[in-house]
Amino acid sequence: MRNKIIIAALGLFSFLNINAQETPNQENPVESKKKLYLKGNALLIPIGVINAGLEYQLSNKFTLQGDILISPWKSFAGHEAQIYMGTIEGRYYFKEAFKGWHIGANISVGAFNIQKPSYWNDNTYVDAQVGIPSQYINSQLYQKGFSFLFGVEGGYQFRLADKWNMDIFAGIGNSQDFYKGYVRGTGERYDSADGYNRSSEWLPYRGGVMISYRLK
Numbered sequence: 275m276r277n278k279i280i281i282a283a284l285g286l287f288s289f290l291n292i293n294a295q296e297t298p299n300q301e302n303p304v305e306s307k308k309k310l311y312l313k314g315n316a317l318l319i320p321i322g323v324i325n326a327g328l329e330y331q332l333s334n335k336f337t338l339q340g341d342i343l344i345s346p347w348k349s350f351a352g353h354e355a356q357i358y359m360g361t362i363e364g365r366y367y368f369k370e371a372f373k374g375w376h377i378g379a380n381i382s383v384g385a386f387n388i389q390k391p392s393y394w395n396d397n398t399y400v401d402a403q404v405g406i407p408s409q410y411i412n413s414q415l416y417q418k419g420f421s422f423l424f425g426v427e428g429g430y431q432f433r434l435a436d437k438w439n440m441d442i443f444a445g446i447g448n449s450q451d452f453y454k455g456y457v458r459g460t461g462e463r464y465d466s467a468d469g470y471n472r473s474s475e476w477l478p479y480r481g482g483v484m485i486s487y488r489l490k
Contacts (some may be wrong), residue, residue, distance in 0.1 A: 308332075309372060310489045311439065313341065317482040322347065325482060327361075329441075331371045339363045339378075348387075353394065354416045354458075359384035361480070363427065372439060372486075375430050380445065380480070382423040386453075389416040403466050410457060415464050419453025419471075427480055437488040445480035 308331045315325035327341025340362050347355040363380035367373060393399075393412040400407050425447020434440050451473045455465040465471060 308490075311372065311486040312489055313339075313441065313484040313486045315482040316485050318343075321350075325484075329365075329372070329486065334370055335367045337365045337367070337371050339365060343384075353389040354387055355389075356387040357384060358386070359421075359423075361423075365427075367431075372431055374432070375428070376443075377426065377428045378445075379426050380424070380447070382421075382425075382447075382479070384421045384423065385419070386421065387416065387418045389413075399464060401464075401466050408464065410464050414458050415455055416458055417453045417455050417471075419451060421452070422450045423447050423479055425479065431486075434485075439486040439488070441484035441486055443481060443484070444478065446476065446478045447480070448474065448476055449479060450474055 310331070311329045313327050313329055315323075318325050322345075324344040324346075325341060327339055329337050329339040331337050340360070343357065343359040343361070345355050345357040349355070359382050361380050361382040363378050365376045365378035367376045369375070393415055396411045396413050398407045399410045399412050399415060425445050427443055427445030429441060429443025431439055431441040452470040453473075454463060454467070454470060456462065457464050
């Protein structure tokens with residue numbers, strides 16, 4: 275399944291590159307000008323998470339977006355929540371670029387220092403590799419590592435005012451994670467893995483309400 279997502283994403287990006295060369299609209303030269311929007315995710319600002327980027331018009335219906343997500347929390351509600359992620363996303367608009375419904379494919383790379391939700395309890399930690407209870411409880415433990423993510427998204431973008439747009443979107447994908455487990459306070463490894471642990475999961479890792487300002 276992961277290979278199918280990668281192939282689909284690469285196929286979409288190749289299609290974007292081909293369509294970026296299409297002939298400009300001769301009937302309306304103003305609309306043929308390539309647009310560039312600066313975007314910020316208003317939904318995440320209240321919790322102190324930064325998600326901002328640029329979306330550039332490749333052709334009449336295709337755009338390319340690059341954005342970053344920064345969650346700087348060493349502790350959020352008692353849990354480690356540091357995430358740093360960069361994403362490249364290709365989008366297809368059914369009507370025209372920056373207007374109406376759109377779909378897209380994306381590739382992300384991230385680094386994290388978090389406590390997984392499955393560790394938000396006081397149960398005794400059991401090392402899956404040796405199958406015996408440890409001296410630790412789950413809430414003492416956190417994970418640090420990096421991820422590669424591949425996914426798809428969909429949404430709707432519309433005009434708010436002159437040069438201002440709103441983009442409502444959501445996406446899902448597969449996350450390939452490589453991490454090491456540590457004990458809070460001491461920094462020692464709690465797991466018995468030789469090097470990195472590895473996990474793979476499907477999750478809704480993109481979404482929000484982007485407020486966009488046209489730069490050109």
